[in-house]
Amino acid sequence: MDNQKQTSLIKKVLIIAGSLIVCAGMFLGGFIAGKNSLGKEIDSLKYVLDIYHKYYYEESDDVFGLISDALFDQYSTYYTAEEYDLIKKSAQGQREGFGVSFLNGSNVIYSVKGNSPAFKAGIKKGGKITGIRKSGEIGFATINSYDDLTREISAIGAYTDTDLRVDYKGVEFTYTLQKQAYTETFVFYYDNTGEYVFSDENGQMEFLRYGDNTDYPLSVSSTAVIKYTGFSGTQKGLLGSAGQFSKALEKFKADGKRSLVIDLRDNGGGYMSILTQIAAHLIDGGEGEKKLISVAVDKYGTREEFLSTQICYDQYSFENIVFLANDNSASASEALMGAVLDYDKKGIVSVVLEGKNGVFKSYGKGIMQSTFERPFTGEAVKVTTAKLYWPITNTCIHGVGLIPGMNDLNVIAESAPNNAFIDALSIIATN
Numbered sequence: 158m159d160n161q162k163q164t165s166l167i168k169k170v171l172i173i174a175g176s177l178i179v180c181a182g183m184f185l186g187g188f189i190a191g192k193n194s195l196g197k198e199i200d201s202l203k204y205v206l207d208i209y210h211k212y213y214y215e216e217s218d219d220v221f222g223l224i225s226d227a228l229f230d231q232y233s234t235y236y237t238a239e240e241y242d243l244i245k246k247s248a249q250g251q252r253e254g255f256g257v258s259f260l261n262g263s264n265v266i267y268s269v270k271g272n273s274p275a276f277k278a279g280i281k282k283g284g285k286i287t288g289i290r291k292s293g294e295i296g297f298a299t300i301n302s303y304d305d306l307t308r309e310i311s312a313i314g315a316y317t318d319t320d321l322r323v324d325y326k327g328v329e330f331t332y333t334l335q336k337q338a339y340t341e342t343f344v345f346y347y348d349n350t351g352e353y354v355f356s357d358e359n360g361q362m363e364f365l366r367y368g369d370n371t372d373y374p375l376s377v378s379s380t381a382v383i384k385y386t387g388f389s390g391t392q393k394g395l396l397g398s399a400g401q402f403s404k405a406l407e408k409f410k411a412d413g414k415r416s417l418v419i420d421l422r423d424n425g426g427g428y429m430s431i432l433t434q435i436a437a438h439l440i441d442g443g444e445g446e447k448k449l450i451s452v453a454v455d456k457y458g459t460r461e462e463f464l465s466t467q468i469c470y471d472q473y474s475f476e477n478i479v480f481l482a483n484d485n486s487a488s489a490s491e492a493l494m495g496a497v498l499d500y501d502k503k504g505i506v507s508v509v510l511e512g513k514n515g516v517f518k519s520y521g522k523g524i525m526q527s528t529f530e531r532p533f534t535g536e537a538v539k540v541t542t543a544k545l546y547w548p549i550t551n552t553c554i555h556g557v558g559l560i561p562g563m564n565d566l567n568v569i570a571e572s573a574p575n576n577a578f579i580d581a582l583s584i585i586a587t588n
Contacts, residue, residue: 221536230541232526238535241528248428250341250390250397253315255334262303266323268423271342271386272356278334280323287329288322289313297322340392344401345384346408347373353408355401362395364404373418373578379476380416380585381409382578388427388435388489398427399434406438406473416477416585418578422511426488426522429463436493437465439478440500444471450496452551453525453543461543475505477588479581482559483511487520491554494519495547498566507567507584508559511577517570523555 210216217223225235236244246252256273257266257280264286269275288297289309297320298309313319315336322331340362342355347370354367373382383405390398409417419439429451436450447464454460480494497506510517523545530537546553550564561570571577 225538232522232524233538233540236537236539241530241535241537244528244537248389248391250343250392251338252341253338254336255310255319255321256339256341259303259306264300264303264306268386270339271345271354272362273339273341274334274337275332276354277356277358278332280321280332280334281325284323284325284330286321287324288320290320290322292318340396341390342401343386343390343398344405345386346405347375347382347384348380348408348412348414349375349378353405355395355404364395364401364408373420375582378412379414380418380582381412381414382418382420383409384420385424385435387424388431388493391428391431397431399431402435403438410473415474416479417473417475418479418481418581418585420481420578421486421490421494422481422483422577423485424487424490425485425520426490426492429489429492429525432489432492433463433465436496437468438470438473439493439497440465440468441470441502442500443468445469448500449548451492451548452546454546455543477585478506479584480506480508481511481577481581482508482519483577484513484516484518484520484558486559487522491519491522491559492545492547494559495550495552495554498564498568499547499549499552501566504567505588507569507581509577509580509584510559510561510568510570512571512574518558518560519554521554521556521558523553523557 206220209220221235225233252270252273254273256270256275258268258270259265260267266280266282266284266286268282269280286300286306288300289306290297291313298305300306300309313336315338317335318333319335320331320333322329340357342362344355346353346364349370350366352367352370352372353364355362356365356367357363358365372384375382383402385398385402388398390396390401392400394400395404433450440448440450442448445467447466448468449462450465451463452460453463478497480497482490482494486494494508498508510519524541525543525545526539527542528537528539544553544555552564559568561568569580571580
């Protein structure tokens with residue numbers, strides 16, 4: 158079979174297979190064939206898949222992944238039962254491993270997940286892993302690339318003492334840790350007295366002083382910073398990110414703070430249910446009421462309204478709320494900023510956009526995904542189902558993002574590279 162015919166066949170497989178993905182519960186094609194157009198598609202699909210698996214030269218083990226990639230946008234996907242089980246655990250914050258991710262396929266640490274073994278060991282983002290030594294080994298395996306890194310890490314079993322050698326701008330440190338199961342935390346709080354984190358190191362999740370505040374230097378006592386890494390962690394109380402955010406604001410209130418910087422840089426969003434809880438603390442109006450936070454409109458024009466939990470804004474006496482965002486601030490992050498800007502009656506809300514190559518914007522994801530789990534098998538499909546709109550101005554930022562000067566709101570570009578936090582403090586000082 159020549160390349161053109163091969164390409165034509167696989168395209169037909171991917172196109173026809175849409176009916177299987179969307180109507181997975183009806184995978185009885187031979188039984189309903191000829192009954193209707195869907196039955197004909199499923200019958201044709203069965204025939205084409207038989208040919209594909211029997212003859213196609215470049216057969217894939219992940220045919221349904223290929224199908225979903227071809228049919229849907231980049232935010233939609235097919236999950237096997239095993240993959241979806243991991244997704245559900247991740248939504249609750251349940252993870253396994255060291256708790257580090259890496260920058261663009263390199264050995265540079267991009268992030269360290271809260272409450273992970275790496276976080277508890279003291280590892281910080283920005284360092285480069287240059288060596289790994291497993292328990293019982295004498296010397297370090299040298300790490301020069303991402304391939305070296307993944308090869309060595311994949312060979313390490315759970316609960317095995319491991320030394321990681323990390324280089325921070327020419328200064329090397331060695332950390333000992335294990336791959337373990339852990340509950341990820343998503344909120345970090347900073348003020349002039351130190352950095353505060355959520356950790357279960359003492360056997361239960363607690364809000365603890367972690368050390369000095371070196372990430373967000375603050376000379377004034379009236380300002381605090383919340384770094385919020387994701388609208389995930391769906392468990393209740395301090396095991397979930399909504400409970401962690403609320404607890405951090407309890408300290409903000411108890412200490413008499415008035416100005417809040419919320420760092421949403423690299424926060425890619427998450428669950429609407431968490432968004433509605435976070436927004437209740439930050440939108441001005443209707444104390445004790447449930448207010449509209451976001452509107453989803455599907456392809457049929459049907460509206461779904463997302464309401465906050467009971468508004469508790471007045472108890473904090475905010476004088477300033479300043480968001481920090483970048484081109485990785487997406488989805489629920491953008492929806493939160495939009496709702497808080499829309500309800501800003503006193504003109505105290507600002508967004509400072511960190512730039513990249515002279516471009517200042519957030520990611521621009523104003524759409525919503527819904528996940529459909531197939532009964533009995535456990536597999537699932539996550540698919541884009543609606544566009545999202547801000548609650549008052551009816552703004553949809555999809556494909557655009559938050560940009561400087563939008564809607565005459567106080568959305569501004571940072572004044573110089575890596576100056577977003579300093580700009581936030583300047584805004585607070587002049588208000």
